[in-house]
Amino acid sequence: MSGLLRSYVSGPGPTPLRGETVGGVFDRAVGHWPHHQALVVRHQGIRWTYLELAAQVESLAAGLLSLGLRRGERIGLLAPNCAEWVVAQFATAKAGLILVNINPAYRLPELRQALRSVGCRALITADRFKDSDYLAMLRRLSPGINRLAFPNRELPDLERVIVLAAEAPAGTLSYGQVRHGATARDRARVGDLAEALQFDDPVNIQFTSGTTGTPKAAVLSHHAIVNNARLVAANMDLTPSDRLCVPVPMYHCFGMVLGTLACVTVGACAVLPSAGFDPRATLDALEAEQCTALHGVPTMFIAALDDPEFARFDLHHLRTGIMAGAPCPEELMRRVMGDMHLPQITIAYGMTETGPVSFQTRVDDSVARRVSTVGRVLPHTEVKIVDAEGCVVPTGTAGELLTRGYCVMRGYWEHPERTAAAIDDAGWMHSGDLAVMDEAGYCRIVGRLKDMIIRGGENIYPREIEDVLYTHPKVDAAEVFGVRDEKYGEEVCAWIKLRRGAGATAEEIRTYCGDRLAHFKVPRHIRFVVDFPMTVTGKVQKFRMRQAMEEALADGGPRARPVPRGDAA
Numbered sequence: 001m002s003g004l005l006r007s008y009v010s011g012p013g014p015t016p017l018r019g020e021t022v023g024g025v026f027d028r029a030v031g032h033w034p035h036h037q038a039l040v041v042r043h044q045g046i047r048w049t050y051l052e053l054a055a056q057v058e059s060l061a062a063g064l065l066s067l068g069l070r071r072g073e074r075i076g077l078l079a080p081n082c083a084e085w086v087v088a089q090f091a092t093a094k095a096g097l098i099l100v101n102i103n104p105a106y107r108l109p110e111l112r113q114a115l116r117s118v119g120c121r122a123l124i125t126a127d128r129f130k131d132s133d134y135l136a137m138l139r140r141l142s143p144g145i146n147r148l149a150f151p152n153r154e155l156p157d158l159e160r161v162i163v164l165a166a167e168a169p170a171g172t173l174s175y176g177q178v179r180h181g182a183t184a185r186d187r188a189r190v191g192d193l194a195e196a197l198q199f200d201d202p203v204n205i206q207f208t209s210g211t212t213g214t215p216k217a218a219v220l221s222h223h224a225i226v227n228n229a230r231l232v233a234a235n236m237d238l239t240p241s242d243r244l245c246v247p248v249p250m251y252h253c254f255g256m257v258l259g260t261l262a263c264v265t266v267g268a269c270a271v272l273p274s275a276g277f278d279p280r281a282t283l284d285a286l287e288a289e290q291c292t293a294l295h296g297v298p299t300m301f302i303a304a305l306d307d308p309e310f311a312r313f314d315l316h317h318l319r320t321g322i323m324a325g326a327p328c329p330e331e332l333m334r335r336v337m338g339d340m341h342l343p344q345i346t347i348a349y350g351m352t353e354t355g356p357v358s359f360q361t362r363v364d365d366s367v368a369r370r371v372s373t374v375g376r377v378l379p380h381t382e383v384k385i386v387d388a389e390g391c392v393v394p395t396g397t398a399g400e401l402l403t404r405g406y407c408v409m410r411g412y413w414e415h416p417e418r419t420a421a422a423i424d425d426a427g428w429m430h431s432g433d434l435a436v437m438d439e440a441g442y443c444r445i446v447g448r449l450k451d452m453i454i455r456g457g458e459n460i461y462p463r464e465i466e467d468v469l470y471t472h473p474k475v476d477a478a479e480v481f482g483v484r485d486e487k488y489g490e491e492v493c494a495w496i497k498l499r500r501g502a503g504a505t506a507e508e509i510r511t512y513c514g515d516r517l518a519h520f521k522v523p524r525h526i527r528f529v530v531d532f533p534m535t536v537t538g539k540v541q542k543f544r545m546r547q548a549m550e551e552a553l554a555d556g557g558p559r560a561r562p563v564p565r566g567d568a569a
Contacts, residue, residue, distance in 0.1 A: 006392045007385035007399065007437040011377040017406055018230065019199045021222040022093035026264055027194070030054040033240055033267035039260075040243075040271045041083040042285055050267070053087070060091035060175075061190045062182030067122065067160050067173075071096035071193065074118050074205065077251070078102040078111070078134055079126040080275040084164050084175060085250045086260050088124055093203050093222070096193045100205045100217075101251040104129050104276075108137050115155055118205055118217050118413045122160040124175070129275065135169060147171055199223040202410055206253060206352050217413035224355035224407050225253075229261040231378050233268075235360045236293065236320045236346055240267035244293040244321070247273050247282045247300060253356035258322055258348070259295055268293075279303040283313045290317040294342065297325035299534070301336050302477060306500060310339075320344040320363055326539055327445060327463055329470035329478075333371040349374035349445060353422065353429055355407040358383060359443050373442040381405040383443070384428070385435050398461070400449055401435040402428040434461065451542060453482035453490050458520050460492060465523065468516050469494060472509065474502040479532055481542045483525060483550050493549050494523035495532060504528070525549065 020028075029038075030050045038050040048056070069075065075097045077088050092099040102114050104126070111134075115123065125134045138161065139147070141154040148171035150158045161172040168174035199222045207215035238244070246259035250272075263270045273285035282304055286294065296304075301323060304310065318341045323333070328347055336342050344363035347370060350356040361375030369375070377383050384392050385399040393399040408429045411419035423429050434452060436444045446461040453460040462480035469478035477497040482490035498504055506526040513522045533544040 004395050004437065004439045004441055007395055007397065008392050009377045009383050009437070009441045011379040011381045011405075013379040015231075015234070015379065017223070017227050017380055019223070020226050021194075021197050021199050021201070022090065022203055022226060022261065023194055023197065024199075025226050025261075026054075026057065026090045026094070029264045029267050036240055036267055037243075037269045038263070039083065039086055040269060040289060041081075041086075042272065042281070042289075043274050044083055046083045048083075053090075056083075056087045056179070057090045057094065058187065058190060059179045059182060060087055061094040062186040063178035063180070064091065064095045064097065064122070065189050066182045066186045067178065069095065069097055069122055069160075071197075072098065072202070073121045074098045074100050076100040076102050076115055076120040076123040076125075078104060078106075078123060079164055080104050080129045081246070081250045081255070081272045082126075082164070082275060083272075084124070086270070086272075089250070089256055089260060090264075094190055094193065096197055096201070098202050098205055098219075101207070101256070103207065103251055104132065104249075107132075108140060111137055112141060112154060114207060114215075115158055119157040120155075121157055122162065123158060124162045124164065126164045135163070142171075197222070199226070204256075205413055206251075208352050216415070216418055218353045219410040219413050220355055221410055224409070225257045225261060226265070227380070228355040228357055228378075228407050229257050230265045231380075232258050232322070232348065232357050232360060233262040233266050235362050235375075235378075236262075236322065237344070237363050238262060238266050238268050238293065238320070242266075242268040242292045242320075243271055243289055243317075244268055244295065245271045245273060245282065245285055245289070245291040246295055247277050247285075248295050248297065248325075249277075253352055254295060254297075254322075254325060257356060258324075277303075279307050280309075283307060283310065283315075286315055286318065287313045292317055292319055294318060294321040294340075294345075296321070296323060297539075298323060298328050298332055299326070299477070301332060301340070305335055305339060306476065315341045318342050320346065322346050322348045322360075324348040324350075324357070327466070328371075330371040330467055331470040334367075337367070337370075346370070347374050349443070350403075350407075351429075351431055353409045354403050354431075355409065358403045358407065369442055373438075373444050375443070376441045377443075378407075381407060383437075385437055395437050395439050398434050398436050398446055398459075401431045401433045401443070401445075403431065404428045448542075451481060453492055455482070455485075455490050455492065455520055456488040460521055465492065465494065465513065465517065465521055468513055469496065469509070471516075472504075472512050474498050474504045475509075476500075476502075477532070479540050479542060479545060480523065481546050481549075483546060483553065485524075491525060492521060492523045493525040493527070493546075495527050495529050495545055495549075497529060497531070525553070 034051040038053045203222045204220045248254040274281035349359040359374040382404040465480045476499045485491040533541045
């Protein structure tokens with residue numbers, strides 16, 4: 001992996017890929033570590049061993065088959081993080097069903113689209129979460145005001161709704177009814193399926209985050225997510241004695257593949273601290289459960305570090321985990337490694353369509369590597385970086401990152417045009433991300449292809465400016481993007497969140513950047529904000545910021561001036 005001249009790498013695979021299904025991996029874990037703690041769900045008071053979790057999984061898998069669901073049919077899951085989510089994750093796989101992860105923040109049109117687009121025949125749903133009343137949403141899709149009737153014109157494929165509640169409304173079944181409704185024959189069928197299912201079968205559909213448009217339904221196989229979870233766990237040195245805190249959402253790859261499935265591949269314990277992300281609940285769980293590992297997107301780590309009572313928590317058991325989902329600024333990485341006692345924290349990079357990780361740092365990588373790159377390519381995975389003509393670029397040169405290998409999705413559900421636009425004839429998945437590879441094969445993500453700013457002919461990568469802004473003592477978080485400009489085509493704009501109690505001016509920020517960046521990279525437009533528009537998974541939606549800023553500028557919005565936190569400059 002040294003002395004590369006061109007930006008192409010093929011991950012060495014000293015450990016072969018495994019031809020196993022999700023159910024097969026789960027059964028092996030139960031056999032090896034039956035009495036190890038497998039799952040702790042603090043907000044539900046649940047502490048299950050692998051044997052106890054297996055009992056829950058087997059009964060639900062058999063119960064789903066008892067409803068007449070058949071191999072390859074889709075079943076939606078609409079719920080926040082909870083024990084039932086984890087049970088359903090493995091039960092649906094063992095029943096030969098394709099689990100469709102549905103974002104619990106979806107509103108009615110998004111829920112309708114998700115269920116219709118992949119033809120869900122069944123839905124497991126919470127009754128409500130935060131300000132979302134899921135049963136009320138489903139009633140609006142059913143004939144009659146106070147009853148649920150399926151299938152119907154709005155949801156022609158949906159026949160069964162399973163509610164995570166003790167009492168199920170008319171027209172639905174309770175989760176308990178399904179779990180306890182299976183016969184001995186249904187249980188035997190689960191065992192028969194273990195022999196019949198193939199590792200290349202689809203097991204999961206995940207909707208892309210929709211940061212730039214309508215979410216797409218990526219179809220992932222058993223083979224992709226099982227091996228991705230194994231290889232990622234190996235890079236963290238995850239063992240049966242580890243306890244991994246999973247505050248990221250289960251409906252996302254981060255939670256269900258890099259979290260619970262990664263734990264199952266090695267016999268570790270997954271700890272769910274709360275139904276939705278809560279920094280205080282996460283800190284409580286880290287201390288009380290003596291967690292050794294922690295997953296999160298950068299904004300989650302920032303929220304934990306900024307908790308007013310952060311200093312009182314004993315986090316000395318921590319050592320590793322993953323930060324992913326968005327670029328990690330160097331200053332934040334150093335705070336996480338030092339203040340949070342995570343000396344072996346890893347950075348991972350990938351996308352939903354690649355199951356999800358293609359690059360990751362290792363626990364023995366130098367601090368410099370872990371704060372400036374996303375690591376090296378995972379085993380059994382190919383990556384190349386290409387220019388606009390599709391030619392592999394020399395190392396040290398920015399271009400689009402492409403991935404090929406076992407981890408690449410089967411395609412977008414029943415959408416060959418979208419699939420062909422994403423995966424070319426040679427099997428390369430196009431990421432849309434701009435990256436630079438060095439001679440040792442380490443990769444830096446420098447931005448999105450669509451986010452690159454071209455100012456007066458100069459290519460500007462927002463990540464470089466963001467890294468500088470993060471070193472300012474008053475800056476808590478920063479996002480940089482381009483806005484239209486009559487003179488230069490585009491100008492640099494920065495939205496900045498200041499640290500608690502801090503105040504700053506736009507001119508102060510510009511002066512700081514001017515001492516560290518070429519003049520054309522210094523943000524012309526600066527807005528101080530309280531929050532950024534984000535997806536539930538913590539991905540910043542720059543297109544919304546760009547739209548808001550361009551509208552403000554078109555209206556003669558405020559220019560540089562001293563401002564309190566939350567105002568614009």
